[in-house]
Amino acid sequence: MLIKRHRGWELPENHATPEAVFLNRRQIVAGLGAAGLVAAGIRPARAQASGIAAELYPAKRNPAYTLDRELTEEKVATSYNNFYEFGTSKNIVRPAQALTIKPWQVKIDGMVEKEITIDAEDLIRKMPIDERLYRHRCVEAWSMAVPWTGFPLKALVDFAKPLSGAKYLRMETFKRPEEASGQKQFWYPWPYVEGLSIAEARNDLAYIATGVYGKPIPKQMGAPLRLAVPWKYGFKSVKSITRFSFTDQKPKSFWEGMAADEYGFWANVNPAVAHPRWSQATEEVIGTGKRVPTLIYNGYGEQVAELYKDMAGQKLFM
Numbered sequence: 001m002l003i004k005r006h007r008g009w010e011l012p013e014n015h016a017t018p019e020a021v022f023l024n025r026r027q028i029v030a031g032l033g034a035a036g037l038v039a040a041g042i043r044p045a046r047a048q049a050s051g052i053a054a055e056l057y058p059a060k061r062n063p064a065y066t067l068d069r070e071l072t073e074e075k076v077a078t079s080y081n082n083f084y085e086f087g088t089s090k091n092i093v094r095p096a097q098a099l100t101i102k103p104w105q106v107k108i109d110g111m112v113e114k115e116i117t118i119d120a121e122d123l124i125r126k127m128p129i130d131e132r133l134y135r136h137r138c139v140e141a142w143s144m145a146v147p148w149t150g151f152p153l154k155a156l157v158d159f160a161k162p163l164s165g166a167k168y169l170r171m172e173t174f175k176r177p178e179e180a181s182g183q184k185q186f187w188y189p190w191p192y193v194e195g196l197s198i199a200e201a202r203n204d205l206a207y208i209a210t211g212v213y214g215k216p217i218p219k220q221m222g223a224p225l226r227l228a229v230p231w232k233y234g235f236k237s238v239k240s241i242t243r244f245s246f247t248d249q250k251p252k253s254f255w256e257g258m259a260a261d262e263y264g265f266w267a268n269v270n271p272a273v274a275h276p277r278w279s280q281a282t283e284e285v286i287g288t289g290k291r292v293p294t295l296i297y298n299g300y301g302e303q304v305a306e307l308y309k310d311m312a313g314q315k316l317f318m
């Protein structure tokens, strides 16, 4: 079992870096601007990484979501990324800085009581923020473990007030080829789209991350808000979301549009079901050089297996 009890007030152990805690407190308490930080001998670049609703970080850790494994080092997790809008390599930190995240309009539409557009900062400030330690397993058979900050997707679903006929939640990334050169590659079905069933979106584990390592989330990891569904392959966790649409039609995802026989809608982690081109039995834990066995539902079966009990015969693991 992966869940270990921690008291909520305990300080993050080996991740929320002391300087992040220090900078956040100092900025709030002393009201130090970048100039003040320079005077104090602190590089402003780090402080300015706090873009959106910076006063929320670091947030109180939720003791229900901790792990029995080491967290991935911050500099590893924040510099080894998949974000095809900015290139197909893992090294997209630099091009991703071109993304404008302030202001950031989020549209909530489709089968809801009332469609709205709201700025990400206003939306985030309405949500119940906590910190959670989650595993993350990419379909490419590597994994990491990160301390997200954010809010349960369920809170956004409740805020949206979906109509009773809504069965799916479709989530869409920005489309700005002028900022994201990968989107000039016309053979990809931009914008990046992902979807969940409403039951999945209401599961306690489904999460919208707005921060990581005790700070606002960096652009390369999907600022200002991205999905984190740790029992599914990483491609489901769509980054930099601009639109949440409630629908009765199963959404067609970006990767389904590319290769439907390799990347399906459910995409739940299962070591026993191989990708057509490679095994999913083990995963490389990035930053450690080690391979470990992959777990069914990425170790979260107790929380999510129930969602699929009446779905035998569907391709749940691809």
Ligand SMILES: Nc1nc2c(c(=O)[nH]1)N[C@H]1C(S)=C(S)[C@@H](COP(=O)(O)O)O[C@H]1N2
Pocket (backbone or CB within 6 Å): 080, 081, 082, 083, 084, 085, 136, 137, 138, 139, 173, 192, 220, 221, 222, 234, 235, 236, 237, 238, 239, 240
């Ligand atoms: N918009 C968008 N979201 C995306 C992707 C992408 O290319 N574009 N890549 C996905 C994949 S394959 C993975 S493994 C995770 C990687 O998240 P990380 O870089 O924060 O680890 O983001 C997912 N979300």
Ligand SMILES: [Mo]
Pocket (backbone or CB within 6 Å): 082, 137, 138, 139, 140, 233, 234, 235
């Ligand atoms: Mo991935």
